Amino acid sequence: MKTPAIDLNNVSRKFVSPQGKVTLALREFSLTVNEGEFCAIVGPTGCGKSTTLGMITGLNPPSSGSVRVFGQPVTGIDPNIGFVFQADAVFPWKNVIDNIAIGPIYRGMDKSAAKDKAADWVRRVGLAGFEHHYPHQLSGGMRKRVALAQTFINEPRILLMDEPFSALDVQTRALMQDELLGLWSERKASVVFVTHDIEEAIALADRVVVLSKGPGSVKSTYDIPLARPRDVAEARYTQQFIDLSKQIWSDLKDEVQV
Numbered sequence: 001m002k003t004p005a006i007d008l009n010n011v012s013r014k015f016v017s018p019q020g021k022v023t024l025a026l027r028e029f030s031l032t033v034n035e036g037e038f039c040a041i042v043g044p045t046g047c048g049k050s051t052t053l054g055m056i057t058g059l060n061p062p063s064s065g066s067v068r069v070f071g072q073p074v075t076g077i078d079p080n081i082g083f084v085f086q087a088d089a090v091f092p093w094k095n096v097i098d099n100i101a102i103g104p105i106y107r108g109m110d111k112s113a114a115k116d117k118a119a120d121w122v123r124r125v126g127l128a129g130f131e132h133h134y135p136h137q138l139s140g141g142m143r144k145r146v147a148l149a150q151t152f153i154n155e156p157r158i159l160l161m162d163e164p165f166s167a168l169d170v171q172t173r174a175l176m177q178d179e180l181l182g183l184w185s186e187r188k189a190s191v192v193f194v195t196h197d198i199e200e201a202i203a204l205a206d207r208v209v210v211l212s213k214g215p216g217s218v219k220s221t222y223d224i225p226l227a228r229p230r231d232v233a234e235a236r237y238t239q240q241f242i243d244l245s246k247q248i249w250s251d252l253k254d255e256v257q258v
């Protein structure tokens with residue numbers, strides 16, 4: 001069997017506050033993501049979704065259990081991993097092209113080669129003509145395009161996304177979901193995509209994992225058999241999609257009810 005891209009095996013994660021209060025964020029949690037697989041995680045607030053991503057990055061080691069990336073124990077920040085978060089990670093004092101060129105420059109690429117590569121990505125994410133704009137001169141959707149280009153330019157083998165589109169309006173969100181699938185399909189990174197939105201999870205993923213309320217563990221897993229390439233807006237209206245949303249919601253609603 002092929003080594004999975006990500007393997008969290010029976011992990012638990014405890015946090016201790018300065019006052020000594022102990023919070024168990026995850027309990028006996030296991031998750032495997034195969035190479036090239038798009039996995040979405042849904043779960044109630046506070047169930048440990050962001051903690052899970054933190055463990056994969058190495059920023060947030062587990063209290064017990066093991067975390068492996070491409071078969072190797074996670075010991076620190078791995079350059080194969082790219083992130084996109086809800087908040088824009090763009091630098092306000094840099095223009096679009098300089099923001100996108102940061103990764104390659106940081107990784108040692110010559111500045112002018114990095115800018116050439118960034119120019120290509122500007123075009124690929126539909127921002128041609130905006131190269132010299134600063135983030136405050138862009139819409140939320142355009143800033144998100146910069147963030148996607150900033151991440152994809154580094155050709156990550158693993159992509160971690162924490163509610164990346166939740167601050168966008170519904171239409172922009174649907175556009176960005178389509179763009180994400182387009183970019184992802186070119187190289188097929190292994191993705192862990194955290195969202196509160198069941199429909200977003202189904203539209204994007206190969207597999208949706210539902211977490212129980214905190215301390216989180218896997219409640220159920222759904223394979224998403226929708227054909228690819230997917231048109232996110234169209235797929236939502238198919239019976240298969242609606243049935244999956246109902247099933248996943250019936251699992252999740254028990255966890256979110258107080």
Ligand SMILES: Nc1ncnc2c1ncn2[C@@H]1O[C@H](COP(=O)(O)OP(=O)(O)OP(=O)(O)O)[C@@H](O)[C@H]1O
Nearest residue numbers: 015016023025044045046047048049050051052214
């Ligand atoms: N650094 C920390 N110190 C103390 N407790 C923490 C820390 N980080 C997370 N927690 C706690 O761990 C639990 C899980 O948090 P986490 O942010 O992973 O949840 P989440 O599922 O991503 O939540 P949300 O959906 O609201 O973003 C919560 O109870 C949170 O308060």
